[in-house]
Amino acid sequence: MLEEMENTLTDMIESGSSAPDLFTFNSITGAYGSSGQQDKMEKWHAEFLLIGLRPDIKTFNILIRSYEKAGVYGKIKADDIETMEEYLSKTKHLRIKTDTITYCSLVRVYSKAGHIMKVDSNLRQVENSDIILDTPFSNCVVRAYG
Numbered sequence: 001m002l003e004e005m006e007n008t009l010t011d012m013i014e015s016g017s018s019a020p021d022l023f024t025f026n027s028i029t030g031a032y033g034s035s036g037q038q039d040k041m042e043k044w045h046a047e048f049l050l051i052g053l054r055p056d057i058k059t060f061n062i063l064i065r066s067y068e069k070a071g072v073y074g075k076i077k078a079d080d081i082e083t084m085e086e087y088l089s090k091t092k093h094l095r096i097k098t099d100t101i102t103y104c105s106l107v108r109v110y111s112k113a114g115h116i117m118k119v120d121s122n123l124r125q126v127e128n129s130d131i132i133l134d135t136p137f138s139n140c141v142v143r144a145y146g
Contacts, residue, residue, distance in 0.1 A: 002031055002040075013051075025053050026062055033066025038080070041066055057096050063087045065105040068112070076113045084109060100126070100137035107137075111144035119144045 009028060012018055020028075025048045032041035045063065049055075067076065067084040088106065091098050103126050110118040123141055126133060
């Protein structure tokens with residue numbers, strides 16, 4: 001299925017008849033990220049940036065959340081956490097407002113990796129920001145400590 005998706009996208013780009021947009025960008029990166037194929041997700045992310053598509057918070061939530069999914073396919077590596085944190089840093093650099101989905105994904109990865117101090121740090125960041133603490137985020141934090 002992913003191969004067909006990639007072939008369709010490649011045909012789309014090569015034909016020049018239609019250009020991928022942000023929806024395409026998010027769909028491709030999300031499909032690879034959800035299936036634990038971070039290498040291909042990263043490849044397409046870089047490709048989309050090269051053609052001039054600008055990511056939004058949905059894009060970054062997809063990228064960050066893919067590392068949560070990576071924990072399903074095996075142990076979360078230090079490199080994964082570093083990459084995830086780089087994506088968070090890029091949101092700030094691009095002045096893209098993060099949300100509770102972003103922070104909940106971070107909390108889940110930190111929890112799965114055993115980095116409870118980073119869970120604490122994220123909770124403080126959210127409390128000191130203009131992000132509204134909602135029930136799903138609070139539940140995410142409670143689960144992280146459980």
